[in-house]
Amino acid sequence: xxxxxxxxxxxxxxxxxxxxxxxxxxxxxxxxxxxxxxxxxxxxxxxxxxxxxxxxxxxxxxxxxxxxxxxxxxxxxxxxxxxxxxxxxxxxxxxxxxxxxxxxxxxxxxxxxxxxxxxxxxxxxxxxxxxxxxxxxxxxxxxxxxxxxxxxxxxxxxxxxxxxxxxxxxxxxxxxxxxxxxxxxxxxxxxxxxxxxxxxxxxxxxxxxxxxxxxxxxxxxxxxxxxxxxxxxxxxxxxxxxxxxxxxxxxxxxxxxxxxxxxxxxxxxxxxxxxxxxxxxxxxxxxxxxxxxxxxxxxxxxxxxxxxxxxxxxxxxxxxxxxxxxxxxxxxxxxxxxxxxxxxxxxxxxxxxxxxxxxxxxxxxxxxxxxxxxxxxxxxxxxxxxxxxxxxxxxxxxxxxxxxxxxxxxxxxxxxxxxxxxxxxxxxxxxxxxxxxxx
Numbered sequence: 294x295x296x297x298x299x300x301x302x303x304x305x306x307x308x309x310x311x312x313x314x315x316x317x318x319x320x321x322x323x324x325x326x327x328x329x330x331x332x333x334x335x336x337x338x339x340x341x342x343x344x345x346x347x348x349x350x351x352x353x354x355x356x357x358x359x360x361x362x363x364x365x366x367x368x369x370x371x372x373x374x375x376x377x378x379x380x381x382x383x384x385x386x387x388x389x390x391x392x393x394x395x396x397x398x399x400x401x402x403x404x405x406x407x408x409x410x411x412x413x414x415x416x417x418x419x420x421x422x423x424x425x426x427x428x429x430x431x432x433x434x435x436x437x438x439x440x441x442x443x444x445x446x447x448x449x450x451x452x453x454x455x456x457x458x459x460x461x462x463x464x465x466x467x468x469x470x471x472x473x474x475x476x477x478x479x480x481x482x483x484x485x486x487x488x489x490x491x492x493x494x495x496x497x498x499x500x501x502x503x504x505x506x507x508x509x510x511x512x513x514x515x516x517x518x519x520x521x522x523x524x525x526x527x528x529x530x531x532x533x534x535x536x537x538x539x540x541x542x543x544x545x546x547x548x549x550x551x552x553x554x555x556x557x558x559x560x561x562x563x564x565x566x567x568x569x570x571x572x573x574x575x576x577x578x579x580x581x582x583x584x585x586x587x588x589x590x591x592x593x594x595x596x597x598x599x600x601x602x603x604x605x606x607x608x609x610x611x612x613x614x615x616x617x618x619x620x621x622x623x624x625x626x627x628x629x630x631x632x633x634x635x636x637x638x639x640x641x642x643x644x645x646x647x648x649x650x651x652x653x654x655x656x657x658x659x660x661x662x663x664x665x666x667x668x669x670x671x672x673x674x675x676x677x678x679x680x681x682x683x684x685x686x687x688x689x690x691x692x693x694x695x696x697x698x699x700x701x702x703x704x705x706x707x708x709x710x711x712x713x714x715x716x717x718x719x720x721x722x723x724x725x726x727x728x729x730x731x732x
Contacts, residue, residue: 327714328372331429331474332669336537337581338631340673340713347731348688349699357717357728358399362392366426370721372396372714373432376451379721380439382425386413389426391439391449399728403454408445408461419469422667429474431482438482442471446484448502458502466490472533472577478560481505485536487551489527494549496563508563512554512570533577541587541605548589550576555591557605570612573597579629583651588617590630590637598624602654618654623647629669631677633691640666640679660695662687669710680707684722703727
């Protein structure tokens with residue numbers, strides 16, 4: 294299968310050959326997992342080919358269950374066998390929770406307070422887009438990793454919620470809240486900390502929580518003494534993106550977007566392989582990767598909102614040599630792009646969907662569909678699903694012409710990205726978690 298399920302996600306977004314190679318490199322076995330992390334089993338928003346979620350639904354149609362979720366959180370659901378895990382937090386951020394639900398009934402089986410903070414830093418003007426429980430969980434057989442940025446990370450036994458280990462000593466001032474989700478490689482869980490004071494990635498041993506490696510971002514800020522409020526407050530050093538691990542040139546590579554630069558790292562050691570620099574910050578979308586061409590597609594941030602196509606086979610500072618193309622039209626700031634059969638699909642925060650040719654960067658089509666988009670789209674059963682902040686899901690057929698298949702509405706809007714498992718969509722709105730499935 295192209296989208297192979299496994300306990301340790303050694304690679305994502307690649308062919309079976311590349312996925313098998315990375316599993317061998319990581320030295321880990323395959324295991325059954327349906328939607329184990331933020332962007333699914335391959336880290337790129339693609340569901341397994343066997344998945345056949347419904348095309349149409351409403352509040353009264355194709356809803357297997359609907360469960361109210363306490364407090365507030367934008368973390369995407371992760372699914373393993375008959376369990377769904379999400380996180381949530383009090384609106385002020387004092388208490389942070391992990392929640393386990395029965396995937397068949399929607400019943401909350403566990404609602405465990407993981408961390409308490411007397412004086413969490415306010416989200417400020419980021420409160421409209423972020424929460425204190427935005428990073429998604431990472432799940433594999435027997436254990437789940439919950440992450441709240443520098444506020445705390447823990448590994449739980451999935452059976453009883455017992456804490457196997459936890460860390461609250463990984464410093465970072467997120468300023469407007471943490472967003473980057475954990476990813477898996479071999480027997481490590483990799484975390485991203487792109488704050489105003491520190492910017493680094495760290496790999497933790499899954500069994501013990503101990504640090505295996507830490508790598509600081511290498512870009513030079515050159516902003517000391519600036520009077521610009523965005524510089525002074527630290528916004529221009531922040532980022533929110535989650536990395537993607539792929540097989541590139543026969544070896545594992547972790548592609549990650551930070552402030553002022555995107556990077557390729559060796560996930561086994563944390564060694565920087567390449568860096569592309571730009572004048573942008575607060576990037577949120579997860580990169581996507583074209584395994585056939587060896588090219589990564591990166592959204593730079595909030596100011597330029599530029600998409601770069603970057604070769605992954607060069608080394609060092611490749612700013613002037615590795616960029617295949619760049620374009621600034623119709624690039625979404627928040628939702629991750631989706632790559633399907635040589636075309637990149639984009640959901641914007643201002644009512645549009647767009648399709649870009651991955652080989653050239655040229656716009657294929659743009660369609661105004663209404664709404665704003667923060668949740669990332671998914672590809673399943675030959676369809677692409679886009680989820681708006683207004684609660685509308687737009688379903689299209691991928692291709693060089695825009696073809697609308699369905700529009701479905703739920704009562705509340707989407708900030709969290711979806712999960713696909715067992716022919717169902719697990720959709721988290723601002724107030725509820727749904728299992729959408731045909732009878």
